[in-house]
Amino acid sequence: MGLSKHFFPLTLLSLTATFSISAYASFDEGCFSPSIQINSNSYDSCRNLPILDPANDNKTNMYLMLSDMGFAQIKPILNKEKIWDSEYGTVPFDVETFTEQISSKISNQRQTTPKQDKTIYDEKQHSMALGETQFIQQVQTSKQLSATEKQQLTAARQAIQANPEAVLAFVVMDPKWSQLAQQFASYLNASIAFYNSDYKTAGKIYTVLSQIDEPWIKETSQYMLIRVAINQAYQSGTDTYGDFDINKINPVFSKAITKRVNDYLKAYPHGLYRASAQGLLRRGYWFSGQNDKLIQELAWQLHHPKDPNYNLDILILPNELDNQVFSNEKLNPNNLKDPFFLTIYDLMQMREPTGENQHPISWAQLQQQQSYFKQQPELFQYLQALHLFFIQKQPAQALNYLPKNDPSKINNYFQLSQVVLKGRILESQTPKVAYTYWNTMLERTSNSYQYATLEVALAINLQKNKNYAGFLAKDSKIKQRNLRKIFIEKIADQASLEQMLASKETNPDERNIALNTLLEEAIVQQDYNTFIQNFKYVPKNAAAYQSSSSTNEAYKAQPPLSVFVWQGKKISTQIQCNSLLNTVTQLSKNPNDRLASVCLGEAIRETGHFLDTFTTENHPDILGQVKKPLKGKIFYRGATYQNIIKEPQPSELQAYALYRAIQCYAPTGTNECGDKAVNKETRKQWFQKLKTEYPNSTWAKSLKYYW
Known part of the structure; x- marks a missing residue:
């Protein structure tokens, strides 16, 4: 999938009327155990899928599109945790983990890419190292400077780099210096003023130097005037506590940014800093509230990756788009005239509303975008299918907007998105057909993200249909450790757990979890005979299995089987508890035994185990959220x-x-x-x-x- 080479003007009417943009922006939070499902359009930064999906974080959707467009490469997520500790597998993933897997496939045209934070406002320090290299190079290669001048100027510039956080003193001019040496020293003083945040002084010196004859000083000074304006604008919008408010920026400075960029590019169309200047133009548009021009510039960049003025850093682009476009309260959807931007926007607007004033995009509003997708009709049809499925709840009609023929091989994330949506539709209509479909598509995957996504879908299908054999088979397609753990702990019935314990082919780590689950459920249900019958599987050194509290490293990633060999305790002279096995044996003979019941309570209290075995929820579309049938009364x-x-x-x-x-x-x-x-x-x-x-x-x- 690639972006269209052209975008076409069309009015989107009043798309801005009903949406609260900021409520749908990306949001990062701490992630623990993810909700594993594929049928939700509720935003969750901890439960992202490698498909174009409303529930995803914006950054995920953007990176998936950028990957298909050839801008980004996505490395596989590797989960090296033991099964007992596995909360996450490959899919779903949290947005922060996913973004760490991204690398850029297309270099921007800046001379050197400085290391930048995800969100950039004040950027005075970002070129300090590069500035030093360039300055010293110009000084050392000059044929007009003396050896002494070169040495003194180089030392002066290195002093700036050595103290980047200090308030720097100006370079004192040596009367013996040549005019050129004094100009280089003046440039240093302008830079010192710049790094000292004295932008007014820096601007005055750079302005003078932009008129001299020395080519490098002249061009670089004119370029630095752009950065002076940017930092003045940023400074004007920052309060005494360091909080930045774009609405408080002095418009004089924000307008100066775009003017100075255009002045530089006009004077130096093939200049040293043209790609950087072109990129800084976006800052000017953003600071001045010219969102239409900002979006146009971003779209131009996406369509011209080989242009000498191309200046996108793929690693921070999604954050830039989120902060400056999609989270902008002044965003006018009429300005979104490119498939990339419209797709991200539409996915945001198909999320489940979280407030009374939020309403999803209507079918009529979506249809108005069609002409923008002339070069990518399948992408638009996919968005239409999503709308029919999630918003209109018409899965049968949604199927008409997806390809009639399934791919012989899944080649990209957009194709995977189509495959998953078709599977979702089949699940809502004929789960048995969906089972065959998921299995077939699993054989046509070409990377770990694709396989893991369809594996999750298949696991949910197996759960809904109580097809436990699909998990237990030697050649089971459910391979992610976290999925298998959920099956053992939350889905498997007693027969399945006992089958795992009896089979010599069961993975030892899975057998321990099966044993832990079976014995725990037996205790909680007061199914004492099942506990006694399966106690033979408890390892002889079970006391060493204390999970994260184990002194032996080998047992830290194992369930706490030690709880099942609780040795009892002396509560008082008259109240003494036997071991857990003896206590359970006594209760199997007399369930109403007062002392044994108290002692079972002691085992539960002291071990902290058996607390949350059976869920009262029943959501078959979420893996592990199924209500198991009870054999007995809960203790x-x-x-x-x-x-x-x-x-x-x-x-x-x-x-x-x-x-x-x-x-x-x-x-x-x-x-x-x-x-x-x-x-x-x-x-x-x-x-x-x-x-x-x-x-x-x-x-x-x-x-x-x-x-």
Whole structure:
């Protein structure tokens, strides 16, 4: 896919009327465990897919398009974590991880590309090293300067580089210097003023020097006048706390930027800094609010990568576009007359609204863009299909806007986008057909991003259809470790887990997770016989398996199987707990055993395990968000304490139950013991009963609050 070579004028009518641009801009946040789904248009910077998608961050969509256009190369994401620690695989990915994989395939035409931050306003330091190199080179190659002058001027310039953060003193002119040496020294003083943020003085000196005869000083001074104007504009929009507000920029300075760029390019159409000057023109348009010209200039750059004035840094371009175009509250969609910009904008406007005043782009508004896509009709049809699928909820009609024939090989991200959208549509109509489709398309992928995307889609399909064999097969196409972990922990039924434990072909790391899951679910469901039957799979050195707390590095990336060999404890002289296995064995014989129930609660409390095994949510389109059927009643230690508290006969076990029941709410008043919470008045009654009926107990003496 490539951008069209021309863009065509067309009025987009009143597209600006209904959208809140800033609410749809890119946003980076800390990412942990991603929601794995492919059927959502809700923005999530932590759950990006390598397809053109409304849910993606803008930067992701831009990089995918730039890759297909030949501007960017995207390296594969490598996940080296063990399965137990795997939260992310290759897909989905968070936007920050993805952007770290980007490299540029087309160099800009600047002489040297300075290292730049993602967001650039004040840029006075960015060319300090390059400026030193150029200055010294000009001085050393000059035939008119004496050896002494060259040495003194070089030392003076190096002193600037050695103290980039210091307030620099001007170079003192030597009366013996030649006129040229004094001009070079004057240029240094202008640069010193520039680096000292004294732009008024720098501008005056550069202006004088732009009229002299020495070619390099003359041209460079005229170029530096552009940068003086940029920094004056930035300075005028920055308050005493360092906060920048583009609306506070002095328009005199912002207009000076574009004038000085044009003056330079007119005077030096083949100059040393023409590519840099052309790039700085965008800063002038942005600072002065000329968004139409800014967008036109960016579009020109994208269409002229081989032009001597080409000046795009692909690594920061998406941030520039986000900050200066798509997050701009004054953005007028009528100015978006190029497929690249319109695609990013349309994807933003097809996101699920997050506020009452946000409305997606209408079908009529989308249709008005068609003539801009004359060179890329399939891209426009894809946008139409997305609108029908996500906004209009008409998947059958959306299918008509996608290619009739499936690709024999998926060659780029746009093609992958079409493939995934067709699969989404099939999932909504005939999941069994979708199963065959995903499997077929997996065989036609050409890189890891493509495979991982379709692998996620297939995994969700297997979940919805309870096709556990698709995960368990020796040649299973579900290979990403995080997906397999989710299957084992959140999806697999008891038969599947027991099959994994019994099979010699099961990966040892997966077997440990299966064992952890099966035994944990058995405890939580009070399915004690299943626990006892499968306890034989617990390794003999299970006590060493303490997950991240393990002293042995080999066990840190393993589930905490040590919890299953809990050895019991002495609560008091009369209350003593046996090991977890013995406790469970006793409960298998008598589920109502008071002491065994309390001891099971102790095992749960001390190990911190068995807390969140069964979800109450059921979202089959999200991997792992399915409600497993329960074999028995959920064990809640809070319920055990309450049953003992209700007993009429006083006992030490009742005193301990009172203490623990109250402690369930320490220290925030939130129930940490499961089941329904009790009100504060009830907790007060428990507290008073413990204090009055068991005043000499250790627990009554130690308890000061009832939260």
